[in-house]
Structures are given as C-alpha cells and as structure tokens.
Amino acid sequence: GLSQTKTLMLSPEQLSLRQSFSTRSGLVTATDVVKYWQKVFETNGIPEAQESSEYIVSFVLGAKTFQSLNSRILYTPLTAVQQEQIQQLSTKRLERMPVQYVLGEWDFQDLTLKMRPPVFIPRPETEDLVSLVVEEGSWKYEKNSGLLSPAAAPHPVILEIGCGSGAIALSLLCKLSQSRVIAVDKEKAAVDLTRENAQRLQLQDRIHILHHDVSSSSAKQLLPWGPVDFIVSNPPYVFHEDMVSLAPEILRYEDLDALDGGDGGMRVIKTILALAPSLLKDSGSVFLEVDPRHPEMVENWLQTYPNLLLTLCAIHKDFCGKPRFLHIQKQSR
Numbered sequence: 001g002l003s004q005t006k007t008l009m010l011s012p013e014q015l016s017l018r019q020s021f022s023t024r025s026g027l028v029t030a031t032d033v034v035k036y037w038q039k040v041f042e043t044n045g046i047p048e049a050q051e052s053s054e055y056i057v058s059f060v061l062g063a064k065t066f067q068s069l070n071s072r073i074l075y076t077p078l079t080a081v082q083q084e085q086i087q088q089l090s091t092k093r094l095e096r097m098p099v100q101y102v103l104g105e106w107d108f109q110d111l112t113l114k115m116r117p118p119v120f121i122p123r124p125e126t127e128d129l130v131s132l133v134v135e136e137g138s139w140k141y142e143k144n145s146g147l148l149s150p151a152a153a154p155h156p157v158i159l160e161i162g163c164g165s166g167a168i169a170l171s172l173l174c175k176l177s178q179s180r181v182i183a184v185d186k187e188k189a190a191v192d193l194t195r196e197n198a199q200r201l202q203l204q205d206r207i208h209i210l211h212h213d214v215s216s217s218s219a220k221q222l223l224p225w226g227p228v229d230f231i232v233s234n235p236p237y238v239f240h241e242d243m244v245s246l247a248p249e250i251l252r253y254e255d256l257d258a259l260d261g262g263d264g265g266m267r268v269i270k271t272i273l274a275l276a277p278s279l280l281k282d283s284g285s286v287f288l289e290v291d292p293r294h295p296e297m298v299e300n301w302l303q304t305y306p307n308l309l310l311t312l313c314a315i316h317k318d319f320c321g322k323p324r325f326l327h328i329q330k331q332s333r
C-alpha cells in the first residue's frame with residue numbers, strides 16, 4: 001500500500017540514507033530525521049522542504065519550532081514510536097497535504113487552532129485584519145471611557161462573515177475582552193470547527209455560531225443581538241480565472257468555495273456590502289480583506305450604489321506592502 005508507493009518515490013540516494021539509519025540499529029536523532037525528510041521532500045518537489053520537515057519533527061517531539069528544541073533533545077535517539085509518527089505525517093506531506101492539516105493544528109496570533117481539511121487555513125496577513133478591528137474597538141474604549149472605570153467600557157458586537165476555523169472571531173474575543181461575536185459560515189465543516197476551537201479555548205460564552213449562507217439569509221437571521229458595531233470578513237476573493245493557478249496544496253485539500261470569489265472576485269464582497277446597511281448600527285464599520293485590485297473596484301461599486309450609504313474611509317496595506325484591507329463606514333443619519 002502506502003509504504004510501497006513511498007519507496008517508489010525515493011531515489012537510490014535516499015534509499016541509502018534510509019539504510020544508513022538501520023545500520024546504526026535505529027539510533028536516529030531528530031537532526032538526522034529532519035535532514036532525511038528534507039531531502040525526500042526536495043527530491044519529490046515538495047515546496048518548503050526544510051520547514052515542512054522541521055515542523056513535523058518538532059511537532060512529534062512536542063515543540064512548536066525546530067529552533068526551540070534544545071541540543072539534548074536534538075541528539076537524543078528517537079523512539080520507534082516517534083519515528084513511526086514522523087514517517088506517517090511526512091507521507092501525508094509527500095502527497096502535498098499542507099503542513100497545517102498534517103499537524104492538525106496551527107497558530108494564529110496567540111491562539112493554537114485545530115485545523116481539518118477542507119476548512120480554510122488562516123493566512124498570516126489576516127492577523128493584521130484582526131489588529132485593525134482591535135484598534136477600532138480599543139479606540140472607542142479609550143475615547144468613551146477616558147478616566148472612567150473599565151465598567152464603563154462599551155461592549156462591541158461583531159459579526160464575522162465566513163468564519164472558517166474561527167481564527168478571526170476567536171482572536172477578536174481574546175483581544176477584546178468585552179466583545180461578543182456572531183460567527184457565520186455556509187459550510188457545516190467550518191461551523192463545526194469554529195465551535196470546537198471556541199470550546200477548546202474556553203471562548204464559547206461570548207460567541208454565537210451560525211450555519212448560514214449570507215447570500216440567501218435575511219439580515220434578521222444574522223442578528224441575534226441586534227445591529228452590530230463591526231462586520232469583519234475575509235471573504236472568498238480570488239478572481240475565478242486565477243483559481244487554476246493556485247498551488248496543488250490548496251487545490252487538492254482546501255474547500256475551493258472558501259477562495260473562489262467568482263467574477264472579478266467580488267461575488268461575496270458585494271453580498272456583504274449590500275447587507276451591511278441593515279446589519280450595522282449608525283457609524284458602524286465593515287473591515288474586509290481583499291485582493292489588491294479590489295480597493296478601486298469596491299470604491300467604484302459603492303459609487304454606483306450611493307443609497308447604501310457606505311463610504312470607503314481607509315485602505316490598509318499588508319506586510320508585503322499590498323493594499324489588502326478595506327475600512328468601510330456606514331454614514332450616520
């Protein structure tokens with residue numbers, strides 16, 4: 001079965017590397033195994049060969065990063081069970097499974113979240129989307145409370161559209177201790193994973209998780225607590241025609257509906273903006289992660305729908321310097 005396929009993929013050079021393990025009667029260290037799998041990954045054209053190998057070995061040794069393993073652990077022979085685990089996980093990576101799914105967990109901001117295919121894996125740039133909302137939430141807090149006690153703090157209600165694993169929603173709950181979040185996703189797998197992550201992180205009391213498709217649900221269904229202060233979303237925003245060029249890791253394992261934004265990548269963005277006026281309080285805000293081509297497209301679209309009373313008030317760049325985040329505000333009547 002599997003081991004046979006794997007052997008076929010190994011070059012003679014790797015096989016000898018493998019044999020060199022057995023001749024040392026199983027005394028294989030973490031360092032040896034990292035090098036071995038890195039080589040196998042490289043030969044098989046697996047991207048981020050070294051990182052993948054290091055993540056898998058550290059994970060089996062109970063650490064987050066290879067760098068955090070001390071030299072005693074690095075040179076201690078691995079047990080047969082550890083070697084077997086590393087072998088199993090590495091085989092999955094060899095089939096192009098993203099390392100986040102291989103490990104079954106991944107960090108987002110300060111949280112460790114369970115990851116399970118096909119639920120979208122949170123990307124690092126999205127951490128900055130969370131920071132934007134947190135700044136807005138805390139700014140209100142300072143402005144309104146001044147020198148008053150924290151009891152006078154407002155309690156922002158936030159709606160997240162398309163919660164996936166719960167990364168954004170749960171981070172917000174963590175950073176804004178007075179907030180409540182409604183997290184919505186059209187996929188049952190996503191809703192289930194958000195719920196599981198909320199429970200593991202003991203954040204289930206301030207979150208309302210809904211299984212809804214926003215393109216067919218009424219505003220009312222999304223508002224168990226009345227109009228919200230903020231809407232946040234990292235919607236599917238890949239231009240449909242760009243979908244084919246995504247990495248095999250994504251195309252084979254992630255839910256493509258989580259990425260495919262349809263024509264011009266705007267399908268779900270338009271749905272969110274059309275719903276926003278009936279979901280937001282006066283002067284409430286929408287924070288969106290988008291493609292760098294979207295800020296202009298969204299601005300034009302909003303100008304064609306002035307009755308929505310929405311203003312694009314800021315465009316923020318991601319850590320690569322690309323325009324990535326939109327802050328849109330509902331005009332107060």
Ligand SMILES: C[S@@+](CC[C@H](N)C(=O)[O-])C[C@H]1O[C@@H](n2cnc3c(N)ncnc32)[C@H](O)[C@@H]1O
Nearest residue numbers: 120122162163164185186187213214215234258
């Ligand atoms: C790019 S993923 C973002 C997931 C998560 N917020 C994150 O940043 O890691 C988009 C999510 O939106 C969900 N989604 C797509 N269309 C939707 C719709 N019409 N209604 C509700 N959720 C939707 C997908 O199922 C997916 O989980």
